[in-house]
Amino acid sequence: MEPSEELRHVVRRFFDAVHDGDEEAVSRRFSRQPGYERFGSDPAEWWQDGDAATRVWLQQMRELDGGFPWTLVGDVHAMTEGTVGWAGLRAEWTTPTGPKGFRFSCVLHLEHGEWKIVHCHGSVPSSNEEHGFLLTTSVDDIADSVTSSRPDLSATSAPDGTVTIAFTDIEDSTRLNGFLGDERWVEVLRAHNDVLRDATSEFGGTVVKNQGDGFMLAFPSARSAIRCALAIEGGIEERFRDPGSPVRVRIGLHVGEAIREADDFFGHAVAYAARVASSATGGEIVVSSLVHELVGTTREFRFGPPRTVALKGMAGSHRVYPVEAPATA
Structure with missing residues (x-):
């Protein structure tokens, strides 16, 4: 495993494309291969089909006035091992009730020389105590x-x-x-x-x-x-x-x-x-x-x-x- 500057830039460009509403760039980054999986914070946000998950993601961007209202906190942390890479970041969302923390992680795989997201998870952090765990x-x-x-x-x-x-x-x-x-x-x-x-x-x-x-x-x-x-x-x-x-x-x-x-x-x-x-x-x-x-x-x-x-x-x-x-x- 080693840090990857290339993958860090790939994920940072994806983050910016989601923010800016660049549907083509966002759509191109997702894999359509079997095994894709995406999780979100909402209980209903779980997809195992890359094509369906991408369509939902693009629709969510449109419903949010053309892009996710998030701002990167810190920098993207990215690692690779062979043809597999993974990255994580923290962001802040602008919501009607005020700014909210957000975390995003993804796993990527090289497909024909291009990094594609095969798994991703976005969530709003909450404390262990809120769920009864100390x-x-x-x-x-x-x-x-x-x-x-x-x-x-x-x-x-x-x-x-x-x-x-x-x-x-x-x-x-x-x-x-x-x-x-x-x-x-x-x-x-x-x-x-x-x-x-x-x-x-x-x-x-x-x-x-x-x-x-x-x-x-x-x-x-x-x-x-x-x-x-x-x-x-x-x-x-x-x-x-x-x-x-x-x-x-x-x-x-x-x-x-x-x-x-x-x-x-x-x-x-x-x-x-x-x-x-x-x-x-x-x-x-x-x-x-x-x-x-x-x-x-x-x-x-x-x-x-x-x-x-x-x-x-x-x-x-x-x-x-x-x-x-x-x-x-």
Whole structure:
């Protein structure tokens, strides 16, 4: 799998054609081959015939004064593997009741040298809670859960009662799930989780909580936690070796006193570690300034230039340090 600039432009031109009411360009982009499928937000919007689905799409454009009143939010994300490609985007619709968010994804196949849509799905996002599900969507959710349950971390603490916490997740996992489909996504999660668990065990850590692609790990020393984080990134790179693989893990570390100051640990340190992780980009390890102070004098690790960031729910600005590699590498 690799990013495709060509496919990104194809889907962007399709998006613009739908907006501008260019019926010929829109019609030409859809496949008429067996296996076509389109889903929409309305329960009745499900077609398995490319010709019929295209006629409905064009009619919907006419009913919307010649084109969909949508505006692209961000950019199109597109990937290819051989003759198959997929893309996703977010948009904003102008409706009589105000602007609404919209998400669109599609699968395309090369037919006689031209990219054709063989599957597409458009939907208006709604929260899991609206449908009665309380599901984890971020490392912040894991942090909130751990703060409430307060697991016993005494077995993972250093002699002075401190615990180094690591939060990890896959960058853009929700969008990646949509691109890969549920079956491929489960395979990715299984391989990803194996790497996380094996590395954590190897470096003496504990998996405190795992939900989806998010993990909270605990270690008795900051050095062990960083070594584990480096092993995780190396393991992920090895496991997903395809050029341009979109599976990229971000990791953040912080340290706190879990035994003597349990209230502050679960009330602040856990949340702080989650926020530090959220400041990382895919494939990056970042540590808090406190972790950097603990290991900086050992010269065991090499750090990139520090950066000052705002952390959600934390007053002021905060300094984090990206870990580049072991100093001996």
